[in-house]
Amino acid sequence: MPNEDKQPATADSFDVIVIGGGPAGYPAAIRAAQNKLSVACIDEWKNHDGSAAFGGTCLNAGCIPSKALLESSELFHRVQEEFATHGIKVSGTTLDLAQMQKRKSGIVRTMTQGILALFKAAGVTPLQGHGKLLAGRKVEFTAHDGKRRLLSAKQVVLASGSAPIELRSAPFKSPEIVDSWGALEFESVPKRLAVIGAGVIGLELGSVWRRLGSEVVMLEALPEFLAIADQQLAKEALRHFKKQGLDIRLGAKVTGATPGTGGVQVTYEDAKGVQQLTVDRVVVAVGRRPFTQDLLAADSGVQLDERGFIKVDDTCRTGVEGVWAIGDCVRGPMLAHKGKEEGVMVADLIAGLYGETNYKVIPSVIYTAPEIAWVGLTEEQVKASGRAYKVGVFPFLASGRARAMEQAAGFAKVVAARDDDEILGVHIVGPLAGELIAEAVLAMEYSASTEDLQRTIHAHPTLAEAVHEAALAADKRAIDSINR
């Protein structure tokens, strides 16, 4: 829609209505407003205390609160396990979980209220309540107080997000069996905790409570650890997690969880047969499903695929003229930054500008210690493609900065094509891997070769030198480690 097409918004009509104010929807709304379109963003999120807030899963119950608790729990762990090595004696360290949770909630509140400030500055109309797409780009809005309005828009963006998958064998019916949001709100440290699913979310939550003192058993149905990641990376990470006392049981499929007076009895099946385990709390972290409940009127024309995702093409068009869908409710990785990029793309395309999401270069980060991050293809994927490749690995043990930080676990790994030297994937397990991966993302966005990275000066001593040296190692030209 060209800018000159913009019509002044009446109370009930907008150029763009975004349904969903999470990390996909709110950036779409802001960018559309930056593109001089009149925009409303509808969001129905309510916190456990009944307060409404923008920001969706990510800000209220996902990325942000989990990272706040990961940071606090890691500090608690390091004070006890690492400070003495630095020559710092601390005695009588105790945990004030209420304060830790209060800090987390404060961060969440500030960030979610920040979205309202951003909306105000950009000129986005915030509407808190439920949005439903009707035929002809009409939207029925039901405010939290029950009042209804019929809105219309030239373009509608659906960004309704996702919800945790519930296991029939361990339903969320008792307070002891919780989803990831529940696991971020514990008011006391469970003595024995079972985490079902050793994926990204399960590993982060398991780490938080292990560091704070829980005995954590992680039950993962798949026989491989972190099957989605490069397996050299996964093996290294598993070694460290086991050392930290995370009891990760692979090939363990949970078939039941029954709360009783002595705790929750969890039943699972592994290669040896049926096993049982008694714990105080259970976190179910077996993945998320697209959330589209009461989002679409029967005649809206928008279609879902067989797994419940809203069907879209590469540029997030649904097939209904002027209706788009972005974020966790559409195909692709369920990541905040993927949704954000789609939101920006759609808002630019609506304004007649250029917009694209590069699905080949989306970074993944797991905020454990050591941190895990990757972008592009794993070595296994490149091997399976049949393309000749080379690999460079640099261990953080050889990094002066990592040593100085007392965090020399892990490595950086670059996988590149043998023919034209293009970087195909970068995999990092180690300190601040999630920050380090940004360089690799940028390099791959520009189709860089290992030579490009090799010839780029990296400050010394920094963790980023590990990526530089891994690129050099791909040609057996690393300086600070032995080339094998």
Ligand code: FAD
């Ligand atoms: P959501 O964030 O789910 O937002 C959708 C919003 O739309 C919600 O507010 C919902 O209430 C609202 N809504 C839905 N339907 C309607 C309707 N009909 N009317 C009005 N409003 C509606 N991702 C990362 O990239 N990094 C991380 O570190 C990370 N950590 C995570 C940790 C945890 C514990 C969890 C659970 C998730 C984590 N994620 C992380 C995933 C991330 O939270 C999601 O990918 C992201 O929130 C998806 O954004 P979204 O906008 O598509 O959906």
Ligand code: AMP
């Ligand atoms: P993610 O998709 O990264 O959130 O990870 C979810 C993990 O949960 C996957 O690795 C699944 O294999 C695992 N999972 C799913 N169902 C079960 C189950 N019944 N018991 C144990 N693990 C499961």
